[in-house]
Amino acid sequence: MGTKIKKIEYYLPEKILTNEQLEEKFPEWPASKVEDKIGVKQRHIAKSDETSLDLATKAAEKLLENEDRDHIDFVLFCTQSPEYLLPTSACILQTRLGLRTDIGALDFNLGCSGYIYGLSLAKALINSEMCKNILFVTGETYSKFIAEDDISNRSIFGDAGSATLITNSDVDKIGEFVFGTDGNGAENLIVKNLSARNSYILNEGERPTLYMNGPEIFNFTIETIPLLIKNVLSNNKIELIDIDYIILHQANKYILEFLISQIGLGPNKCHIDMLNYGNTVSNTIPIALKDAFVQGKIHSGDKVLLAGFGVGYSWGATIITI
Amino acid sequence: MNEDFLNLFAEALEKEPSEITFDDEFRNYEEWNSLAVLSIIAMIKQNYDITIPRKEFDELKIVSDLFEYIQAHRQK
Numbered sequence: 327m328g329t330k331i332k333k334i335e336y337y338l339p340e341k342i343l344t345n346e347q348l349e350e351k352f353p354e355w356p357a358s359k360v361e362d363k364i365g366v367k368q369r370h371i372a373k374s375d376e377t378s379l380d381l382a383t384k385a386a387e388k389l390l391e392n393e394d395r396d397h398i399d400f401v402l403f404c405t406q407s408p409e410y411l412l413p414t415s416a417c418i419l420q421t422r423l424g425l426r427t428d429i430g431a432l433d434f435n436l437g438c439s440g441y442i443y444g445l446s447l448a449k450a451l452i453n454s455e456m457c458k459n460i461l462f463v464t465g466e467t468y469s470k471f472i473a474e475d476d477i478s479n480r481s482i483f484g485d486a487g488s489a490t491l492i493t494n495s496d497v498d499k500i501g502e503f504v505f506g507t508d509g510n511g512a513e514n515l516i517v518k519n520l521s522a523r524n525s526y527i528l529n530e531g532e533r534p535t536l537y538m539n540g541p542e543i544f545n546f547t548i549e550t551i552p553l554l555i556k557n558v559l560s561n562n563k564i565e566l567i568d569i570d571y572i573i574l575h576q577a578n579k580y581i582l583e584f585l586i587s588q589i590g591l592g593p594n595k596c597h598i599d600m601l602n603y604g605n606t607v608s609n610t611i612p613i614a615l616k617d618a619f620v621q622g623k624i625h626s627g628d629k630v631l632l633a634g635f636g637v638g639y640s641w642g643a644t645i646i647t648i
Numbered sequence: 649m650n651e652d653f654l655n656l657f658a659e660a661l662e663k664e665p666s667e668i669t670f671d672d673e674f675r676n677y678e679e680w681n682s683l684a685v686l687s688i689i690a691m692i693k694q695n696y697d698i699t700i701p702r703k704e705f706d707e708l709k710i711v712s713d714l715f716e717y718i719q720a721h722r723q724k
Contacts, residue, residue, distance in 0.1 A: 354681070363683050478682040540682055541689050542702045549695060561668075584690055 328498030329449045331646065332395075334494025334616045336488040336609060337384040343480070352477045355593075361483050361601070363642040366448045369484030369604030371415040371469045378465030379409040381487025383402040383422050386463050389489040393424060400451055401431035404440035404460045404608045407470060407519075407642070408433055411526075419463065430457070437515070438636025440464060441488075442644060448492040451542045460492045460526060464608040471517050479538055484580055485605030487611035492648030502561040511639035512544055513540040546639055547581055553588050555634055558643035569595070569645070570628035571618060573633055576600040576610035597623070609636075623648050651713050658676055660687040670712040688714070696722060 345357030345367055358408055361367050372381065382403060390398075403416035416431035436443050444462045451457040458503070465487040472479045492500075520526060520534035551574070561565055572581060582598050597614045600606075606613060611632055618624045628648045635641035658665040661679050674680065674688075689705065692698050692714075699719045708714050 359683075405703075512698060539702055541685050541705065544689060545699050545701065546688055580686060580690070584694070587694070 327453055327455065328495045328500075329452045329492060330495035330497075330499035331445075331615075332491040332493045333389055334488065334490045334612050334619075335385050335388040336486060336613050336616060337381050337388065338484075338486050338603065339372045339376055339381060340484050341371045341373055341417060342368050343484075345481075348438075348481060350476065355481070357403070359438065359482050363578075363580055364481055365582070365598060365600055366481060366604045367482075367577075367601045369606075370517065371483040372467045375408055376467075378405045378407045378467050378485075378487065379415045379418060379422075380465075381467070381485065382415075382463040382465030382489065383419060383487070385487040385489040386419065386423055386461060388524050389461070389491055390423065390518060395425055397431045397459045398461045400457045400460045401425065401429065402444050402447055402460060403431070403433045404436055404462075404464045405433060405466060406435055406437055406607070407465070407467045407468065408429060408435075415465075416463075419511070423461075425461075436638070437466075437579065437607045438605075438635035439638065439640040440502070441575075442634040442642035443640075444490075444503075444608075445482045445644060445646075446642070447501055452494050452604065453498075458494045462490045462492055463615075464488045464612065466525045466609055467556055467595050467606060468536060471534050473533075473535050477537075478540065478626040479536060482605045484606050484647040486606035486609035486613065488609045488616075490612055497647075499647040501647075502558070503642060503644045504558045504561055506550065506554060506635075506639075506641040508639045510545075511542070514546070514639075516540040517636040533642070534638075539601045542585075543636070544581060547577070547635055548584060548588060550639075550641055551585055551635055554635070554641055555589055555631065558631065558645060564629065566591075568629060569631050571624045572596045572631045572633075573611055573614045573618065574604075574633050577605055577615060577636065579636050580591045592623075607636075619648065650715070652709075653718070656691050657688070657711065657714070660684075660691040668711060670710065670715065672711050673709055674711055674714070675709075692718060698722065 448460040467485040468483040633643035
């Protein structure tokens with residue numbers, strides 16, 4: 327018994343925020359510099375009445391267009407901007423998509439590492455023969471947590487939804503995983519004001535607000551990810567040279583280029599493409615996988631290393647066969 | 649090493665080395681923003697293999713503070 331990714335689709339909200347629009351409001355933040363340094367030209371932003379669940383639903387509808395949805399026997403939904411505190415967004419998604427009711431569905435709250443964790447859960451459910459066809463969706467709208475005057479975060483983050491169909495297979499195409507967790511970094515990427523500790527009460531006119539300590543996240547990343555990559559290679563008994571392509575969480579161009587130089591990878595082997603989306607949190611890896619396949623950067627049979635890292639701190643990696 | 653450091657520091661901020669002195673309070677530079685912080689921290693990691701925790705970085709005020717921080721941590 328094995329597991330494979332059968333198909334990926336993603337959905338981007340229609341509304342676009344360009345560097346030029348940001349420059350109009352923040353003249354000290356030139357559009358060309360944002361593109362050059364952060365590697366982002368525009369990002370898609372959800373409308374005020376458009377949620378992560380909506381984005382994930384649209385991606386899932388695309389995915390299931392030519393699939394028999396009665397085959398889906400589990401739904402995993404990765405989001406940090408769920409529709410409600412309760413009930414679970416995955417339950418609402420089950421009904422929206424018209425899936426069977428004798429299936430499992432759950433949300434899990436992870437950010438930039440979320441896609442890796444979702445793949446690991448799906449693999450475990452299938453390899454233990456509890457399930458055969460898993461719908462794994464990601465949906466994120468950090469834009470709803472970013473203050474109007476927070477130019478750094480507005481430059482970096484975009485909204486998106488993705489859907490991945492993971493099925494059983496004769497050959498195992500999802501390899502071994504490596505995980506990492508360090509709650510010491512919790513304060514460095516956090517939405518703190520809307521919290522149980524504050525009884526979920528916000529002041530009048532106040533919105534949930536994202537705080538990111540960029541330099542500390544940078545330090546965490548460069549200390550942790552080279553070792554993560556080394557470990558995932560050795561767990562999968564493969565050398566770096568035998569990896570065809572590497573997709574790291576598309577945090578920002580600056581950090582990716584730094585990691586590439588630290589790990590000693592050829593730039594052509596490592597995906598950097600967030601020009602039109604920005605950092606879409608748990609969506610960056612499925613978007614990159616789909617784009618790389620469509621653009622012919624990866625082909626059937628290729629070994630692709632995937633690594634996610636960020637909020638938590640939480641990190642993880644695996645190696646898949648296309 | 650002084651001159652090397654000034655050149656690297658200037659490059660990270662996209663300034664001319666001649667525009668920088670050791671007594672400058674670097675947060676007053678026109679170019680200073682969240683990206684500049686990253687550039688400096690990355691430059692120090694890349695060239696001196698030193699990771700500066702954010703809290704310690706926030707305590708450094710002038711260019712020579714940064715230089716001395718690197719000196720002190722290189723000797724360890």
